[in-house]
Amino acid sequence: MNADKTERFEDRLLAELKKEVALNAAEREAAAGPAPRRRLVTAPRVGFALAGGAAVAAGFIVLPGMAAPPAYAVEEKPDGSVQVSIKDLTLDRDEQRDLAADLRAAGVAVEIRNPEPGTRCASDLRVGSMTVLPGRSGGDGEFAVGRAYSPDSAVEAQEPRPPVGSRVPWAFAMDANDSMVIENFVPKEGAQHRTNFLVARGAPMACEEVPVER
Amino acid sequence: MAGERGRRAGPREAARDPDRFEEFYRRHVEKITRFVARRVDDPHTAADLTADVFLAAIRSADSYRPERGEEEAWLFGIARNVVSAERRRAAREADSGSRLAGRRLLDSDDITRMEERIHAEDRARALLGSMAELPEGERQVLELVAVDQLGVTEAAAALSIRKVTARVRLHRARKALAAAARRGPAADEPPAGRGATGAGAARAAEGMRAGDAPVGISYARGQA
Numbered sequence: 337m338n339a340d341k342t343e344r345f346e347d348r349l350l351a352e353l354k355k356e357v358a359l360n361a362a363e364r365e366a367a368a369g370p371a372p373r374r375r376l377v378t379a380p381r382v383g384f385a386l387a388g389g390a391a392v393a394a395g396f397i398v399l400p401g402m403a404a405p406p407a408y409a410v411e412e413k414p415d416g417s418v419q420v421s422i423k424d425l426t427l428d429r430d431e432q433r434d435l436a437a438d439l440r441a442a443g444v445a446v447e448i449r450n451p452e453p454g455t456r457c458a459s460d461l462r463v464g465s466m467t468v469l470p471g472r473s474g475g476d477g478e479f480a481v482g483r484a485y486s487p488d489s490a491v492e493a494q495e496p497r498p499p500v501g502s503r504v505p506w507a508f509a510m511d512a513n514d515s516m517v518i519e520n521f522v523p524k525e526g527a528q529h530r531t532n533f534l535v536a537r538g539a540p541m542a543c544e545e546v547p548v549e550r
Numbered sequence: 551m552a553g554e555r556g557r558r559a560g561p562r563e564a565a566r567d568p569d570r571f572e573e574f575y576r577r578h579v580e581k582i583t584r585f586v587a588r589r590v591d592d593p594h595t596a597a598d599l600t601a602d603v604f605l606a607a608i609r610s611a612d613s614y615r616p617e618r619g620e621e622e623a624w625l626f627g628i629a630r631n632v633v634s635a636e637r638r639r640a641a642r643e644a645d646s647g648s649r650l651a652g653r654r655l656l657d658s659d660d661i662t663r664m665e666e667r668i669h670a671e672d673r674a675r676a677l678l679g680s681m682a683e684l685p686e687g688e689r690q691v692l693e694l695v696a697v698d699q700l701g702v703t704e705a706a707a708a709l710s711i712r713k714v715t716a717r718v719r720l721h722r723a724r725k726a727l728a729a730a731a732r733r734g735p736a737a738d739e740p741p742a743g744r745g746a747t748g749a750g751a752a753r754a755a756e757g758m759r760a761g762d763a764p765v766g767i768s769y770a771r772g773q774a
Contacts, residue, residue, distance in 0.1 A: 344657065344659070344660055345597065345655055345660040345663070348655040349579075349601055349604070349655055350572060350576075352601070352655065353571065353575060355568075357567065357568045357608055360565055360566070361566045361568075364566065437715060437718040438715055438718065440718065441714045441715075441717055
């Protein structure tokens with residue numbers, strides 16, 4: 337034991353940490369609750385409180401398992417389908433990219449489109465689409481089966497579409513060869529952007545930018 | 551999985567019982583010290599950070615969820631965060647000289663030993679440096695897999711991300727590095743601001759650990 341000098345540091349460290357564990361256990365017992373976290377500054381732990389404090393108390397460490405609940409979930413089912421659940425429809429661009437990456441990994445083709453302000457993508461008829469309006473993070477929007485934006489369908493799609501606020505999380509199953517298009521469009525210059533989620537069978541059609549009507 | 555009682559002490563038990571903690575600590579201290587030594591080149595800082603990792607583990611033992619991954623992955627996640635926190639602290643304070651703790655436990659022989667350990671990880675540090683230009687999320691996964699030798703599942707658990715996300719990020723990272731290596735050292739700024747150059751990057755792209763044997767970091771689609 338003496339020959340291994342590194343061991344000595346490790347042993348000293350272990351001794352200090354064991355004191356910390358004992359104090360930790362005493363704290364828990366005293367609190368008699370489910371894992372309260374209180375700070376104790378007592379003589380034996382001052383050294384660690386300072387060192388650990390720099391990292392832990394200042395709140396810079398996000399510990400594994402403490403992440404915020406995910407805005408969406410993608411799950412590959414044994415039958416090859418992919419279950420998608422979007423809990424927060426106002427995904428920012430990074431989250432959209434992550435969602436796209438997850439879906440692609442599950443075999444679903446995904447495109448994120450950002451057409452020029454005042455335009456959006458005309459596309460073919462889709463299985464389903466969801467438009468998230470700005471400022472409605474609760475998930476209000478519109479969902480229509482078999483509808484997507486195109487100059488033609490805009491004319492015929494006059495029937496009221498049900499709000500989906502109560503449908504969040506928006507959950508649906510896709511086949512591995514389905515596709516999703518996430519379209520961030522700005523109806524007119526200076527307006528807030530909206531996000532449109534489109535689900536389609538097969539590969540997504542190319543985006544043809546057309547002026548937003550209405 | 552046998553009952554937790556009779557066998558190995560997990561983080562929760564370890565944080566409540568000094569004897570069980572010793573068992574837990576001895577199981578991991580070597581790997582954690584090496585993890586730290588791959589990321590810092592100063593023995594005092596390495597000692598501080600090693601202490602910080604275990605301290606944070608004790609304090610956050612309740613955050614450990616066995617179903618989310620092995621305890622080693624959980625601990626590596628903490629280690630990663632501790633090292634990142636140290637970098638931010640160092641950037642802010644530019645050495646205020648206020649560190650205590652781990653380094654106080656070092657004697658001169660320990661310092662020599664720690665330096666040797668740090669030297670042993672020189673190539674790993676160089677490899678990590680070559681990944682610096684990758685986007686954060688991709689670099690984190692590649693680091694844990696190619697340098698720290700975690701599996702994709704463990705890396706995902708360490709980063710608190712889904713396994714499928716880890717796979718995708720790893721794939722992207724490898725592609726970016728491979729492309730950068732093909733372009734060569736003169737290449738500049740690919741579209742998304744990603745890309746690293748040099749032999750280290752090429753090696754990482756090929757999935758090799760810094761030291762010796764080539765290690766594949768390819769991943770399989772499919773599930774578990």
